[in-house]
Amino acid sequence: MSTDGLLTIGCSPLAHIATPVPRDHPGYYAKIEALAVGGLKARSAVSMVMGARSRGDLADGAAIVESTSGTLGIGLAYVAQRLGHPLTLVVDRELEPAMRNLLTALGTTLVVVDRPHPTGGWQQARLDIVHEIRNGPQKPYWPNQYDNPDNARGYLGLADEIMTDLGARGIERAEVLVCSVGTGGHSNGVGRRLREMWPHLRLIGVDAVGSTIFGQPGTARMMRGLGSSLHPGNVGYELFDEVHWVGPCEAVHACRALARDGFHTGGWSTGAVALVSGWAAARWPGTVVTIFPDGPERYLHNIFDDEWCNRRGLLGPPRRSPHEIDDCHDPTDCWTRCCSVRVPVSAPAHGSASAPAGVTQPGKAAVT
Missing domain, CATH: 3.40.50.1100 (Rossmann fold)
Structure with missing residues (x-):
């Protein structure tokens, strides 16, 4: 079988997102992976x-x-x-x-x-x-996919695309990268490559309420596509400057706002990173970039269904800022931020993944 068709993977567009979620902000950039052949993964x-x-x-x-x-x-x-x-x-x-x-x-x-x-x-x-x-x-x-280093290695090209796309807009570097975390693959691959080029890049991980990845107790999760009940070996814990856990109400609100005001929208992961990216763009000067992992098509009967959302109480007012905790192990049940990321005690020894081939081990940005 020929591998020629695999060369079309990637090359998703970079869009400027100005939708005011969770509040007004100067805008951030998102790679729209739903428009790439085969999608993000x-x-x-x-x-x-x-x-x-x-x-x-x-x-x-x-x-x-x-x-x-x-x-x-x-x-x-x-x-x-x-x-x-x-x-x-x-x-x-x-x-x-x-x-x-x-x-x-x-x-x-x-x-x-x-x-x-x-x-x-x-x-x-x-x-x-x-x-x-x-x-x-x-x-x-x-x-x-959870423990395979080739997973993270597959996203080095995505990082290179981000640098090229920003450069085409006259932007020399990004100050903040926001990534959803599930298997840990794209946050590891993209984060390491960009940190190698931009050592002071701030990496924000976005998890789901009820996920165990960063040390929270596991509970039933409504949101699919981000978070985990396991501790994937591909998660590069040492890369993250902070982590946010996002709840379904905030994600639904973000997805719907993106659809109304900015056309580019998606599912749980996209709503979660849009929320945190807007928050980051309002908080820090400079360029914020993120990855929208998917489009809206598979979510028309849940996120974009009024009856489905009403039955679950998801159309109420969302939080406009995160609850703050000092330790990732402090339990939370809402949108929450923590700046002391560490490997969970219950994670296996391989829980902090090694760098993909060709990527050095950069340092972290200062916590502020």
Whole structure:
């Protein structure tokens, strides 16, 4: 199979966002990854699959299996189609019917998990099935997006695009980068590359209320696509100057405001980073840049559905500023900010990921 089509991955537009969320601000820049071929996670999918092929871990025509909440599945389907790998995706019953239909149309085999793991939630339940499939007769290759360094390596090109796009606008550097955090891949790859070029860059991580990534106790999460019930090895904890946990009310408000006032909008991750990026743009001088991971299409029956949101109390007034805590382990249930990021006690030893190949270990910006 030819790899020529994979060269079209990336090259998403950079848009100036001025929507006043959570309040008026001078604007920030967002990479609109919904307009890139295969979406944001096609970048990591190409990197993980090509890395496995180059090492001999994935033979021509061999099967692939992975757990996904949706977005990575699209990227893997794109790569698997081009390279001739049968693809099985383990999803859960919360995945939207439209997304299930799309993934099936793209030629994947779906295995749907019916109930969450009692402590690890949907992620652990999906991973348990992945391990069962891997131990079956076919023994497919598992990219393991959570702990695979090739995941972060796939986003070095995104960082280079950000530098090029800003340069084309006459902007020499960014002062703040805002990234959603799920597997830790794009915050690690983009953050390290940009920090290498701009040592004083401030990196803000955006997590979901109820996620365990940065030390909070795990609870049921309404927001999909960011946050985790696990501690992914790709999270570069040492890179972050601060972390924000965002709740669903604030994310819904941001997504809807973006749609009304700025056209470019998306799902939970996009709403969460838009909220924090607007807050950062109002707080610090200089250029703020972020990544909008997805578009609105799969969220028309939840985030953009009045009845769905009303039943869950998500259309009330959102917070306009974050609650502040001194330690990431202090429990919170609303939009919250913490400037003392550290590896959670319960995280595995590999919880602070090493730099992708070709990227040095830069220092952090001063905390203010």
